Amino acid sequence: MTTATGSRLGDLFLGAQLKVGRPLLKAAMKGDPYIDILLGVQDPRPQYAIIREGGPLYRSKGNALVVTSHTLGTEILRDRRLNICHTNGRAPGMQLMERIGWDGSILNLDPPDHTRIRRLAQPAFTPRKIAEYRVAVERICHELLDKAEKQGEFDLIRDYAGPLPIAVIGDMLGVPESEHERFYRHGRVIGSVIDGVKSLSMARDFRRAHSEYLKLFAELIELRRAEPADDLVSVLADAHGEGKVTEHELLALCAVLAVTGFETTTNLIGNGTLALLENPDQWQLFRDDPDLGPKVVEETMRYDSPALQATRIPHEEIELAGQRVKVDEALVVLVGAANHDPEVFRDPDRFDILREGEPDHLSFSGGIHYCIGAPLARMEGDVALRVLAERLPKLRFNGPRRRRSSPVISGLESFPLAVS
């Protein structure tokens, strides 16, 4: 694993890659809608439309096969012949990330390692555990809104949707109260890497935070070895003692939960609130019946998915949608596009919390990598949006919002609101 500061030569090399990469890519692949998405657009819908017109498997200049069909996307994510890693054992786009000390843990593993690590994390997501977390989530939501209400205005991302998932995962892992500040500080930097590394200073910050975060968990594991508790770190420490997981795998799993569970859940709450306020009839429906919370969550996930892509790799030549797909060719499912596929969703660009009888969205992916945190995210989204509707029915926009332009996640960076 890379050190916190890394070598100066390594930093220079990484800096050059980051600086040169984007302009080169831009010049070489101009006009390709998928490359435009990768380079960052505010609203990818025009690109989705061009790719959709190009047929079920759109071959981009970057040599990826891009999918917008919900039916084909579902098939690909469930296809057991497909993998996360290339035949060389590397997941796509990981070269740069590995240089800054990040291997992606479970996200970048294929069976049998994937099966083994996933099994270890599973006890943190049982229905009993989710019911326990729900009590804490309700309490945290009310505490955060107490402050917002007192001030009369707040930023939904900074003051509500951002801190909530961090507190919940801290709880799940068993981070003691005395270490919360350390966990928040480093976890937030690690979580931001979901969006990719965009500058040398970001790479340095990540490397430092990652190293500090791993140190914190190494200490916590020692503590739980001596005094086990009802948390995920105790389960992992136990599994390590039985030789089921290496120290590196165990620490990497603790770190991946920050990357997978923070930004995504924050954006679910942010995107849901935005869609509700932009569609006053739906906001009214929800305020009248907050038990619609789970339906609001599902429609938000479909309408404005926090996660936008999932990639799979064949290790043998296969046929898909009548085309040959070669070994190691990346199949990219554009989840955001598949969720608006007019073949399966009625009036797909309409936000409608009463939708019935349509297939599930693909925002939690599918097959063996189906999001393990889905029950937690669904519960957090339900509680956070419900508490908002019950306590702040007069919520309104309060100034300009800033959207992220990212190929992999959809969400807001800032979202100012007023409570009355």
Ligand code: HEM
């Ligand atoms: C709205 C919130 C969330 C969204 C949109 C989301 C989305 C996803 C997606 C799309 C994948 C699969 C990637 C692929 O197929 O290659 C995934 C996997 C995963 N997610 Fe989530 N996620 C969310 C919340 C969470 C939470 C709260 C946690 C944990 C605390 C979590 C933990 C994970 C883990 C560990 C994986 C890897 C599973 C595997 O590879 O077997 N996620 N998530």
